[in-house]
Amino acid sequence: MKDHKIAEGRIQTLKEGDANEEGKYVLYWMQQSQRTHWNHALEYAIARANELDCAVVVGFGLMDDYPEANARHYTFMLEGLKDVGEALSDRKCKFVLRFGHPAEVALELGKDARLIVCDRGYLRHQRAWRSQLADQAECPVIQVESDIVVPVEQASEKQEYAARTIRKKLMGQYQDYLEEPKGGNPQKDGRYLSVSGEPVRNIPKMVEQMSVDHSVPAVSELFKGGQSEAERVFENFLDNHFSDYDEHRNQPQTDDVSHMSKYLHFGHVAPAYLLHRVKEAKHHSKNRESFIEELLVRRELSINYCYYAKEDYDRFKGLPDWALETLEDHKSDERDPSYRLQTLEEAKTDDAYWNAAMMEMKHTGYMHNYMRMYWGKRIIAWAPTPSTAFKWALHLNNKYFLDGRDCNSFANVSWLFGQHDRGWTERPIFGKVRIMKQSGLKRKFKPDQYVEKVEELSGEKINGG
Ligand SMILES: Cc1cc2nc3c(=O)[nH]c(=O)nc-3n(C[C@H](O)[C@H](O)[C@H](O)COP(=O)(O)OP(=O)(O)OC[C@H]3O[C@@H](n4cnc5c(N)ncnc54)[C@H](O)[C@@H]3O)c2cc1C
Incomplete structure (x- = not known):
């Protein structure tokens, strides 16, 4: 150094x-x-x-x-x-x-x-x-x-199987990477150099004039981009939500999460800065451990995946052999119900909880982690084949989430299909890949309250059973 x-x-x-x-x-x-x-x-x-x-x-x-x-x-x-x-x-x-x-x-x-x-x-x-x-x-x-907190090659020299195989490597090193970088004050003033560029002033107008897909609107009134906004949102999390972080990790009807993934995706905030701030919150040890598990272990496992899987990180064939084999064995199992992509995108399935998740994603660009798991697992149950489910899940994920198109997107969509996971009891359609069903939601949290939360956020009534 x-x-x-x-x-x-x-x-x-x-x-x-x-x-x-x-x-x-x-x-x-x-x-x-x-x-x-x-x-x-x-x-x-x-x-x-x-x-x-x-x-x-x-x-x-x-x-x-x-x-x-x-x-x-x-x-x-x-x-x-x-x-x-x-x-x-x-x-x-x-x-x-x-x-x-x-x-x-x-x-x-x-x-x-x-x-x-x-x-x-x-x-x-x-x-x-x-x-x-x-x-x-x-x-x-x-x-x-x-x-990244621990640079990818320093963390591991190979593609890791799961969180359990990379955890020790990251936990043993991350403290070495938390120092704030300081380049000093620039001695030469660069502001008056004559190098031409475009001003960034009226953002809605700028975006309007760009030839991009305008069908998915901005969500600035809910989530505004930028480093100062990222830090403000994070301080609010530390002051008002962090004390419940561990307990509410699987409670999507609450909002005790950091909302940092979108800022991390666009590089508006450094993960090392977040860890540095969380380390200072000394009296919340359980919450701190839980947050480090997500931000350091899970996020950097995703980066390890995209880095070492190279060309296959966004492809169905990048899944582990055991998962590909078991999904293939169950490829012809009956899907009942079975939906088209359009029905999914319009949030018109018979499952109100799933529709609520889809609506949250469309209206806010965000979804709580627990609902992301359920949302993706049901796509496997309803799409005609596993590889189509993979394509649809990734497409919707990247189209609507502000944090989409990230290493986390590719690794987590792959997780739905067995990546970084292990085999479970064999079931129809899923084979040995982990399954999630509506009945499980009610045992874990209050899905009806989640539906109410999304109805309030979206201003729309959620249908489905
Ligand atoms: C099917 C599916 C799709 C997902 N798609 C994306 C995606 O497109 N982009 C994305 O950033 N995350 C994705 N995730 C991971 C996770 O759901 C989000 O990172 C998290 O919900 C973001 O909310 P937060 O920042 O409030 O998280 P917090 O709970 O506050 O966590 C803090 C940070 O830890 C990291 N983190 C949390 N959960 C995970 C996880 N499961 N895997 C890896 N890192 C995690 C994120 O960087 C997050 O910002 C997906 C998960 C699933 C199951």
Whole structure:
């Protein structure tokens, strides 16, 4: 760890070489870590710029056709980028947003850079963009991980089977990665460099003019994007809900959860910052342990999955062999009832609890974890085949959830079909894959109260038995 207090395990050189003598600034190409607070890549860029006696430019490439993104996602993201632009100006860094393919925007801005710093992402396209940058940049490229507590290769060198196999590895190391990164104050003011970009002002208008899917509207009145909002929501959780976190983990009629997944997805908040804050809440040990289990163990297991499963993380064939075999054995079992995708999407099944979950997802972009499990398991029961169920669950998940299209989306949808789980008693349709039924809900929590909660949130009556 140097002065910037960033653990070596977070830093990787993607392209070696000496800093470009002709360059005017250090470029931080921001893509995943869309924040200025607890952003290891930004702090690293500032520290390197100070060493090289130059300013920092932060560049962002905004594309219309980001995989599976729609107006809901773009609005939330732009709310965050507006925040970023303002906060960077306070830190004397120039923020440049340009329309275009992210890696190409980075390459264009990189032509005048002494070196390029980038953050890290694990999905197929995010990895491809960074490879393209490393291949084509004319100066060194350094990648700095800021959106995982324990960097993926340090946590484990292989694809893990389950939470139980990665837990010890993460718990043994995570304390080493909780230090706040500090790059110091930039010595050179970058704000007046003449590098052109688009202003982020009127977000609804900006989104309206983009050629994206507008059928899924923004949910800003419920959840607004941005680092300051993320931290406000988290402080509210710590003050008012954290003391019930462990007890209410499986109680979807309550709201004693952090709501951090959407902010984590867009990089509006650093997981290390959240752990650091939770560690300070000393008198809530049971709740703290439970939160660490979710944020550290479960979330980083998902990242381990996407990283090591490589091309298969979003494919049915990426499931474990035992699950594929047992689902295949039961592929021809009768589905009764059986629904079409449209019936599911319109929340018109005969199951009121399931319809409520679908409505919560559509109207708010969120769903409590327990209902996500039930929601997905019933899709397996009702879709014509397991591979169709996989496709439908992932499609709806990524279309409506603000936190969709994340490593957590792919790993958790795969979990529905046996990933990171074990075999259970054999049943129709599911085979040995874990099943969840409506009768089980009533034993665990108060599903009728959950339906009332969603009716209030959506302003619509929920039908079904
Ligand atoms: C079928 C299914 C689909 C899911 N799809 C997504 C998705 O698209 N995006 C997403 O981020 N999460 C997904 N999850 C995981 C989990 O439901 C959400 O992360 C959680 O409900 C988000 O709410 P929260 O931030 O209030 O969680 P909290 O309970 O406050 O948890 C804190 C953080 O821990 C992490 N976390 C919590 N539960 C899990 C879990 N089961 N697996 C991994 N990490 C977890 C999240 O980062 C979360 O923000 C899915 C789960 C299931 C069963």
